[in-house]
Amino acid sequence: MHRVMVVGAAGLLGQYLMRAGEGMGLAMVGTYNETLPGESAGTLKMDISDPDSVARGFLAACPELVVLAAALTNVDQCEREPDRAYSVNMEGAFNVASECKDAAVRMVYVSTDYVFNGLKGTRYHEFDVPDPQSVYAKSKLEGERVTLDADPGNLVCRVSVLYGWNALNGKSNFITWVIDSLGRGVPVPLYTDQYVSPTYAPAAARDILELGLRGARGIYHTSGPDCLSRHEIGLRVAEAFGLDPSLVRPVTTEGMPQLAVRPPRSCLAVDMAEAELGHPMTSLRDGLALMRAARP
Numbered sequence: 001m002h003r004v005m006v007v008g009a010a011g012l013l014g015q016y017l018m019r020a021g022e023g024m025g026l027a028m029v030g031t032y033n034e035t036l037p038g039e040s041a042g043t044l045k046m047d048i049s050d051p052d053s054v055a056r057g058f059l060a061a062c063p064e065l066v067v068l069a070a071a072l073t074n075v076d077q078c079e080r081e082p083d084r085a086y087s088v089n090m091e092g093a094f095n096v097a098s099e100c101k102d103a104a105v106r107m108v109y110v111s112t113d114y115v116f117n118g119l120k121g122t123r124y125h126e127f128d129v130p131d132p133q134s135v136y137a138k139s140k141l142e143g144e145r146v147t148l149d150a151d152p153g154n155l156v157c158r159v160s161v162l163y164g165w166n167a168l169n170g171k172s173n174f175i176t177w178v179i180d181s182l183g184r185g186v187p188v189p190l191y192t193d194q195y196v197s198p199t200y201a202p203a204a205a206r207d208i209l210e211l212g213l214r215g216a217r218g219i220y221h222t223s224g225p226d227c228l229s230r231h232e233i234g235l236r237v238a239e240a241f242g243l244d245p246s247l248v249r250p251v252t253t254e255g256m257p258q259l260a261v262r263p264p265r266s267c268l269a270v271d272m273a274e275a276e277l278g279h280p281m282t283s284l285r286d287g288l289a290l291m292r293a294a295r296p
């Protein structure tokens with residue numbers, strides 16, 4: 001197994017998948033849509049919602065493993081633009097899965113904790129029944145379905161609230177937004193009633209690639225191991241980066257509604273991935289320490 005194609009190599013996770021693969025000595029080919037991922041590795045332009053574009057990409061790259069990290073990830077934008085959400089997150093996955101099937105190539109689809117309704121009260125396991133509540137979540141669950149329908153040997157890796165430095169473009173993520181706002185003295189309203197499993201993108205990239213290369217099949221939860229409210233995460237970020245915790249302001253979903261419904265507690269159980277990989281998933285404490293050490 002040498003040639004790995006990362007679809008969506010300019011995204012937050014995609015850029016770390018490229019780096020992780022290069023670090024493992026794999027021949028990495030990255031695809032981009034509009035944002036160029038840089039010149040460090042092979043780059044191909046590919047719009048996953050266009051089957052011809054996907055076919056051309058496969059022809060040029062001849063991959064032996066494909067990791068699909070590209071998606072329309074803005075949850076409220078998906079609610080406003082459902083056609084676009086399904087076209088990228090479901091049809092895009094279908095187009096990639098079909099090419100993989102034709103070429104007898106394994107595929108890894110990156111999915112989300114938001115496939116669950118968040119009402120279970122405890123962590124979700126891979127075998128728990130999804131019940132997506134937003135257009136984003138529904139379109140991602142469809143993406144999972146078409147991936148596993150195309151070949152049950154394919155792999156779905158669910159993550160939750162990805163974070164890390166984005167070296168390729170200025171797009172922020174939840175934690176860089178908190179660091180940036182607190183650093184500028186701007187208060188951040190953070191939900192006390194939305195619990196997630198924050199996922200350090202470089203660690204998830206390594207874990208997802210390892211599972212893909214080992215031939216893991218079906219669904220794995222590859223998030224961080226914690227279950228924290230967004231407000232608790234904000235306080236941890238302030239502590240780790242020496243920022244003013246009084247600027248982390250508690251809000252509730254009822255008091256500050258969002259366009260798309262978010263699950264109240266979509267924390268993921270990661271025992272299966274930990275057992276398969278033979279190491280613990282990266283905690284928020286460790287992820288923040290690694291971020292601090294790698295601060296650009």
Ligand SMILES: NC(=O)c1ccc[n+]([C@@H]2O[C@H](COP(=O)([O-])OP(=O)(O)OC[C@H]3O[C@@H](n4cnc5c(N)ncnc54)[C@H](OP(=O)(O)O)[C@@H]3O)[C@@H](O)[C@H]2O)c1
Nearest residue numbers: 010011012013033034035047048070071073112159161162
């Ligand atoms: N971010 C999170 O907190 C989070 C949480 C749970 C799950 N996930 C999942 O994790 C994966 C990676 O997320 P991320 O945050 O790293 O994503 P991201 O930074 O938002 O990047 C997504 C990438 O997808 C590309 N893309 C969008 N439409 C495309 C199309 N039609 N064809 C090809 N590429 C397209 C974008 O390229 P352009 O910008 O050039 O269009 C972008 O580079 C996604 O599958 C997401 O659903 C993310």
